Amino acid sequence: MLPAMKTVEAEEEYAEDCPELVPIETKHQEKEENLDFIIKIPVTIVTGYLGAGKTTLLNYILTEQHNRKIAVILNEFGEGNAVEKSLAVSQGGELYEEWLELRNGCLCCSVKDNGLKAIENLMQKKGKFDYILLETTGLADPGAVASMFWVDAELGSDIYLDGIITVVDSKYGLKHLTEEKPDGLVNEATRQVALADMILINKTDLVSEEELNKLRTTIRSINGLGKVLETQRSRTHLSNILDLHAYDTLSGISLQKKLQHVSTAPHLDQNLLWEKNVKNKDGRCMEVIRLKGLVSIKDKPQQMIVQGIHELYELEESRVNWKDDAERACQLVFIGKNLDKDILQQLFITAVAETKEQTTAPGQDGACPPH
Ligand SMILES: Nc1nc2c(ncn2[C@@H]2O[C@H](COP(=O)(O)OP(=O)(O)OP(=O)(O)O)[C@@H](O)[C@H]2O)c(=O)[nH]1
């Protein structure tokens, strides 16, 4: 049973510090230290449309045993960071609460500097690590994020772009890729596929062979270069996604060349979906494309994560329990168009109240009906 939703003001819950690193003991520490100055750190950009499976891929990479120290930079929408936090990775039972989040928009636009700062932060504060994984939001333009590595020359000296991995949602990928944008703008999903060095067609469990075939053909028509793999839960061998060296001189393919052939397009407006049957105060259809949230279920100690993509929803137990003394507050993040927070909040509370009525209606729980 969900208690009424309380708006939880976002607090700066996360320290300005960088994310915890995966603690791996290295045997020849001093030897490795000397080599550090010449070893450049690879950065892999993980992109893909809203809900495609990026975070699932990051969780998987961080939990697989690979003897690497990996720093993850998450860039998620949302008022607070509770939702992503509860997706934090645990390795050997240890929870990584320190996911560094970049706020207010996607990395490739308003918080571009923070993106650089986040990486520089990592380089200084936490010493050397083997790899940086950068998740963009589902609406980001990976080209703008990737070209960021040329913007800051000194940063470029320590790290190099290893590759762009694009996760595509098998169920909705075709819809996203074929969506018409006003005056011929390239839509985000197409740009993300066009710039990919590796494309993971994820969630193959949700589609038929025929649908998958159509998606494969469309992807190939957009990007003839990138490698394409098909996955469930974004699982694939790490060697397919790390150390791609996609932009090393030896590979000869420069990102700039790639960027040229995908015409630049300010990305943006957020198309949404949902059943389109709720209007906002101006009478326009509210549409949701992505929903992520934390909800409290009566008698369940764990925080429950609710995820919505189009009309698909998933409710899963997080690894984080509500603190005994803390008040349980549900927190939902909607990404969409024409959204009206008050109406959504009212709908949520009504839904909770209705369910409460149903379950406590007379006779429902064995209680005798009123005389
Ligand atoms: N059925 C199915 N669900 C999956 C698969 N991979 C991921 N999911 C679910 O899809 C939802 C979204 O996955 P995420 O990894 O959060 O997607 P994301 O790309 O990080 O989403 P945003 O960061 O919000 O854009 C979650 O509920 C996942 O559990 C899959 O292969 N099959």
Ligand SMILES: [Zn+2]
């Ligand atoms: Zn994510």
